[in-house]
Amino acid sequence: MFGRIAVTAVCCALASGAASAADWSGRQVAFTVGAPAGGGYDHLARLAARHLGRFLPGSPTVVVQNMPTGNSIAAANHIANVAARDGTAIALLQRNMLLAKLINPSSVQFDVATLNWICSLNSETGVVLAWHTAPHRTPADLMTTELIVGGQTGVDPEISPRIYNALIGTKFRIVNGYQGTTAIGLAMERGEVQGIGDWSWSSVKVQRPQWFEGKQVRVLMQGALQRDKELPDVPNALDFVKTDVDRQAMQLYFTQKTVARPVVAPPGVPADRLADLRSAFMALSADKTLLEEAEKAKIDVSVLGAQEVEKTIAIIANASPQVRERLVKAMSPE
DSSP, X not given: OTTOOOOOOBOOOOSOSOOOOOOOTTOEEEEEESSOTTSHHHHHHHHHHHHHGGGSTTOOEEEEEEOOTTTTHHHXXXXXXXXXXXXXEEEEOOGGGGGHHHHOTTTOOOOTTTSEEEEESOOOOEEEEEETTSSOOSHHHHHHSOEEEEOOTTSHHHHXXXXXXXXXXXXXXXXXXXXXXXXXXXXXXXXXXXXXXEEEHHHHHHHOHHHHHTTOEEEEEEESSSOOTTOTTSOBGGGGOOSHHHHHHHHHXXXXXXXXXXXXXXXXXXXXXXXHHHHHHHHHTTOHHHHHHHHHHTOOOOOBOHHHHHHHHHHHHTOOHHHHHHHHHHHSOO
16 A cells, blocks of 8 residues: 555546647746755656656647745746746646635735646645554544644644644644654654644655554544545544534635645636646656656656646635635634
8 A cells, every 4th residue: 555656537627639739849848846946846846847748749848947935926926927828837836825815915926716727746635643652542532632743834734733723622732843744753753742733645654654564653533625545444634523614614724635736827828728738737647657757756646637626726716704714713823
């Protein structure tokens, strides 16, 4: 089970199987990554870029450029307002951009409803892990006994347990200051903290398989819009929500799990070029050469097509002011 590449080509959102009228010959596609070089987003983008041109008519060159400022805000603003609108500019954004306008409206110069969504290169399920020495055995224990978890300011390991505390009554105590899940994992092994409130299942099962083989951790809860197929017996945080508003607020937050690695194009891209891009990314999800490379690099590729991405974006666009306010309050430091 661990280290396995999951490939799910869902709902391509392509108009028809007709050949494209667009000519990409001699063009260069700028693939902007809203994250630093060397990280997970960057590795995934460069993997896709190495193969994407083969699936576009005329086999254009695809060049990756990093624009990490503001945890993808600069990249999202660029793609929405500055980038070319002929299909030759696309971006892989960090998933927090889906809700950025709620949290940091003064810096956001884009609207998720007007961007052209190409796909998501994978989806995520966040898991709550307790180290084996912690007294927690079930999700119910999270509601009655404090679990000390490592956090990274402003991202999932900090935000998710804070939201769980507010919306379902867990008793996480978050210790911030760690630089990433790898550092939090080491802190768990050293006994500095008792667990983590959100680590992507696709990552932790590959990076720490010995934890599960040696029963060093317990998976107490998962967080996503749908239960992960590999974790059918692990309760979802949504199972514990008591009010409709809180449920909708948590679902709004979990949109970032479904569209975990979103690829976007600017507004106004011609329909034929947008269809080409969507078709090319879906073709990547079944390409043997790419999948072999992904397997060796332990990169998860589970492409979610444009129709499913747009359904998730609709949850964000249609959220009521009450639900938005509830989520913002739940995400705010106590």
